[in-house]
Amino acid sequence: MVKLGSTVDQTIKLVVDKYSKEGRSPKLDRGSATGFELHPSYFSLQCLDKSELIGDVGSRSFYLRRGSSSHSSNAASASFVSEPVAATSNAVVAPPPIFLIPLPGFLARKLGKIVRRTRKLWRFLTCMQ
The missing domain is CATH 1.20.5 (Single alpha-helices involved in coiled-coils or other helix-helix interfaces)
Incomplete structure (x- = not known):
């Protein structure tokens, strides 16, 4: 359970740790929490600032996404589209059926x-x- 006084960074670490302990797929290493961002909704392109308190955000549900490697952790420059956490980056695209x-x-x-x-x-x- 996430406490209202915890920061966004602590929440991300807690969620990734819990996800890894439960053995869900795709497998995440516990040290990869810095590569994720927390968004207020699925449709939000701007991530939350990692120093912000969860209680001050004004929402109870969030969306965890993989961060972009070319992106800084500054929330003001977070105008990019990133992949959802559950997506795999090496998916094979099948050709369309012949018909x-x-x-x-x-x-x-x-x-x-x-x-x-x-x-x-x-x-x-x-x-x-």
Whole structure:
């Protein structure tokens, strides 16, 4: 439980430590608490100042995000979009399925014509039995 008198930095360390103790995934080392930032909401781009007290922020729920390496810890310059904590940085992007790739109009019309004629031929052949 986070106390109202604790700072944002202490809260981040406490949350990362608790997360690591519970064995959640992705695995975080306990020393990586300095690489995270606390935001007042999911949609907020500006992080809280690490020296600020949790009780003075005016909110009870926060969003923990991974900090940017090119970003200083100053809250005034925190206008960037960072990844959520649970996101993995080495995710493999799969290519789209072949049926989602748009065909040129000419090929699509010809393919549709072949499918329609094949259906007609199949109906004709099955009726002759």
